[in-house]
Amino acid sequence: MSRGSAEQLAARTVAVLFVAAVIAFLVGPLLVTIAMSLTSTNYLVFPPSGMSFKWYTQVLESAEWRQSALISLIVATLVSVAASGLGLPAAYALVRAQRLRLRGALTGFFVLPLLTPIMVLALGQAILELTVGYSATIIGLVFAETAIALPFVVLNNAISIRAVDRNLELAAQTLGATPMLVFWRVTLPLIRRGLIAGALFAFIASWDEAAITIFLTGPGFYTLPIQLLNQVEDYLSPAVAAVSGCLTLVALVASFAAFLLNRAGGTRIFGR
């Protein structure tokens, strides 16, 4: 008996150490970024020496960084709205339409961008938009990036809608509500959290996009990831770490929000 419990203890210890190591591998670098950005030196160093927010102040005062942050913010917001606007009705149809013959094919069609190497799509988008003259515009970026955000929104919303008890909708319908009213007053409130989580994922997908944006931005019109990429390729200043720190904080806040709204979010989006 004691041998069994000793074995159990050993297995438990190995499991805990393994999980700790993996979490350190996953989250550790993010914390290091924030630590490095607080350095008071004029070069990047880890562990940081001294502590100051001077690089944050410098970044926040820089017109260049502020402009690209603004572009990223506008594009990501519009992408999240566009992807939700297209994805929610599509998800509703996929789940609720009774005689949708191509249900399987359509679902696969909406998932395709996830199964396409992003750089290939980026190249195609670039050729298209250079041909019609929409490169380096907000509209051009939103149009292109919606393609990569759409699968997340469709998958997430389809799962939320599937979880809604059909009888609630039927009850409202029996009481005389039109289909639109049923959706608005019954379905939508019930899937609110999933909808917002999907929109947040779309936002983050666009906010971090650094493949499509490589071809569709240009001097004077850079999104934050591309501005950052240019700076990193030039030289490593703590300003880069400060921007990284800001971005990491935004990501942290957004993911906590998505997580609180929708605890099973990860399973929903990736678990299929």
Next chain:
Amino acid sequence: MTLQSSAANPGLRVMTDYPVERRSGSARRFERTGLLCLPAVIYMLVGFVLPLGIMASYSVTNPSLSLSNYDTLFQESLYRILLWNTVRITALVVIATLLIAYPYAYLMSRLHGMKLAIMALAVLLPFLSSTVVRAFTWLTLLSPNGPIPGMLRTLGLSHPPTLVGNSFSVVVGLAQVCMPFLVFPIYSALTLVSDDYLRAAASMGAGPLVAFRRITLPLTKPGIVVGCLLVAVYAMGGYVTPELLGGQGSVILNQDIVTQIQTVVGFGPASAVGVGLLLLSAVCVLFAAKLVGSRSVFGA
């Protein structure tokens, strides 16, 4: 009864979710419901199919109507190296991620509440943080004078191996962000493996390893295959991570696309590379669909 069975077995949902009598009126309304797909379908045609189609046509019409762009791909030894690098790095990322993700997902499936939430959030965080930032942080951590080689020196390794500027750092950087693609599908599949199955196997004399190989592994196979597919496509498609963390010896096809566009402004040759990559990912998709069925690959 239908509701209960649909809750217990998600595979049955599609069939049992609609206990509605079929009147002609409601049938017509449901037809209209299907039309709600239309805006998204139209967008996908213009925003996804059209760009890929234009790219494919550029690969044979730019600069002139010929197969010369593909000739270059097959003739130049550079492209053999780039293709090999792409395949090698993709395979390494898939293997590394799977080796970490499977035990991690297994332990997740044994936990509940806060511990489970923390483990899930840790997997999601890198995916939600900035790609450039992640690559840049690994660059700092792994650089010769950085903290990780420093730690290795303290541990007694006087000449730690070069960790950055080669495939190693690219694989590390990609594995970190690819974790959710494998952890969550495997976790979902594992939660469906009832303890009763394993107990039944044990009662019939199967050791834990046999039970794992004969019960747990087959039940989690769709999750593993679909997850590996998503990781492979992500690894093939990324640009920032290989560009910042890789070196001369680990350049992949993606980087060549960007170089061609940024220096030569030749859409034709770059498009041919793009078509090649697209075919490579299509092979992966078809292979996965053959292994576990297209429903698992495409179905939501």
